[in-house]
Amino acid sequence: MSLEAAMERIDILVVGGGAAGMLAAVAAREAARKRQIPDKDCSIVILERNAAPGAKIRISGGGRCNVTHSGTPGELLAKGFLRREEERFLRHALYAFTGSDLVRMLALQGVQCEGRPDGKVFPAAGLAAPDIVRAFDRLMREARISLEASCTVSSVERVGDAFLVITGERRINASSLILATGGVSYPSTGSRGDGLLFARRFGHNIVKPSPALAPIITLVKPPEELAGVSLRAVSFIGSAAGKQASRRGDVLFTHRGLSGPAVLSLSRDIAELFRSAGSCDLFVDLFPGQRTEELQEELLRDAGKNGSRMVRKFLQSCPIAPPDGLSGEAPNGTIPSGLVPFIMRIAGLSDNLQWSGLTREKRVALLATLKRFPAGSVKTVPLDQGEISAGGISLREVNPKTMESRLVPGLYFAGEILDYAGEIGGFNLQAAFSTGWLAGESVKIVGRGQDQ
Ligand SMILES: Cc1cc2nc3c(=O)[nH]c(=O)nc-3n(C[C@H](O)[C@H](O)[C@H](O)COP(=O)(O)OP(=O)(O)OC[C@H]3O[C@@H](n4cnc5c(N)ncnc54)[C@H](O)[C@@H]3O)c2cc1C
Incomplete structure (x- = not known):
């Protein structure tokens, strides 16, 4: 033939x-x-x-x-x-x-x-x-x-x-x-x-x-207590070499790093930042709908009314502001109680601190943590898992x-x-x-x- x-x-x-x-x-x-x-x-x-x-x-x-x-x-x-x-x-x-x-x-x-x-x-x-x-x-x-x-x-x-x-x-x-x-x-x-x-x-x-729509694996695994904790309607931020990318939505701490809709959505940009800079730090803005000054006013208002209230109690009952224009899609959350001890620790506040004991310096540290909670550094964004x-x-x-x-x-x-x-x-x-x-x-x- x-x-x-x-x-x-x-x-x-x-x-x-x-x-x-x-x-x-x-x-x-x-x-x-x-x-x-x-x-x-x-x-x-x-x-x-x-x-x-x-x-x-x-x-x-x-x-x-x-x-x-x-x-x-x-x-x-x-x-x-x-x-x-x-x-x-x-x-x-x-x-x-x-x-x-x-x-x-x-x-x-x-x-x-x-x-x-x-x-x-x-x-x-x-x-x-x-x-x-x-x-x-x-x-x-x-x-x-x-x-x-x-x-x-x-x-x-x-x-x-x-x-x-x-x-x-x-x-x-x-x-x-x-x-x-x-x-x-x-x-x-x-x-x-x-x-x-x-x-x-x-x-x-x-x-x-x-990688795209992929989970992110962090250099240091999230603490055991955070694995499974989900943050609703926050802003997820990747930052490397002076460049920054962010996405609104939900973020989930996993045993190996981060996942959830906002993380998956931003993973392509994060992978690019990581590739070009060789490292990429991750943050969460817990109050994406409020500027730092607005959030500060809210803290001061509550502190003025309830001086003996513990800061951590306030945080536990504090709703995360819904992202602009997303109400209905992303329901208001509260800061999960599992996250509160980490916020306090990172801001350098003692567990039993009351509003009345919050100095200006401590308030600035708390605001900085709420607006830019450090969520780890990228180890890898796995291409095969996207x-x-x-x-x-x-x-x-x-x-x-x-x-x-x-x-x-x-x-x-x-x-x-x-x-x-x-x-x-x-x-x-x-x-x-x-x-x-x-x-x-x-x-x-x-x-x-x-x-x-
Ligand atoms: C876990 C997961 C969940 C997802 N969920 C959603 C979702 O809910 N909604 C959504 O919109 N998207 C979702 N996606 C994405 C979506 O499935 C893909 O984007 C889409 O299926 C791509 O279709 P495609 O036909 O281009 O490629 P594929 O579906 O990848 O098809 C390519 C095909 O080519 C065949 N092939 C490759 N090489 C050869 C070869 N040499 N010879 C013969 N055959 C070959 C492969 O076997 C495969 O069957 C998800 C993806 C994953 C992995």
Whole structure:
């Protein structure tokens, strides 16, 4: 048999059966059918390393799967993608396939979704992440997509106008290629950066993968008594070499460092600060809604009324001010009683100090601690433990209106392989679905009836 004869031919080949790859394949079929290309004349195949598709969807949202976020595409872009160039890049995709499109698509497959007051959208009660994957299984069957599982692509190269894709002993000639191999976090789910290597060989620049939505491990472990203590509606701050980044939200002390929404959200900036400065100190502003002078007035007011009150009692009953504009999303907390002894110690105040004994110097120390509670120094922000990874295919080299490579015609990218990173709240899955849809919708479809 000649080499040519041994080569399989596929019209549209998708590498990676995650959220982006599955939607890309489904969208490509829809586009082909719209153009009256019979299914038999346009083969669409997904090659997936794992034994089943959607490994990350299954573990998303702790198994509940926060599929998207309520709101218009503009609202999702503003809330979910804080870096301007990433937001701009994703604009076309999020309008091409919106959160409502996703919810409608899932509902047609019998999976109803419902939004929570904080905007996160989950499958309705009684349903969970596996139901989302099953819905995509059905969609792929309806679209006559062939999903080949336990099939790892080892190399991809350009041959003439097509692509030569190698998996095991098989050599596949693909007219169009969509790389949807994901990021590099949670490598046990199959996403190990293979697509980035393939793209590099095509001449693409890769922005080095870095952690995002990841916990932070501190040089010194938090004291045992603090592990598990959660601070509500505070401002989490990273500071290194004169630069500072902060995020409002909840912070959780863990056995190894810090986690919780504000920490996960800021972890990408913290990792960057840490990388450039070699160290990064972490702080918590317990009263982000009040300037130091306002807080001082509150302390003085209480001290004036209750001179014999113990400072620690005041702290225990003192609500943490809700962040501006976030009331409803982040309910008022109080300073957890577990934190109070640490505040007293760091401010240099004795346990039984009363308001009447608080000198000006001590008051300044207390205010400084409340506005900048030291929460440790970064040891590492683990790339593999992030819900996502930042970095990936440089956005400048991808057409945002089609997801096609600007360097290699017929090559498309979708999902987390691209250099964007969304916030927590369903934004990352929505971006994977939307970029997948746009890539599939835009892919060049020749169809065998047409080109022969
Ligand atoms: C613990 C956790 C919780 C999360 N929770 C949420 C959430 O609730 N909401 C949300 O919006 N986002 C969440 N995310 C993020 C979200 O799951 C991802 O951003 C999204 O799934 C990425 O989709 P993708 O298709 O781009 O990549 P992936 O889902 O990573 O899919 C890539 C696929 O490509 C396959 N592959 C890789 N290389 C090859 C190869 N060489 N050959 C064949 N196949 C290959 C992989 O096996 C994998 O199946 C979470 C992530 C994690 C890890």
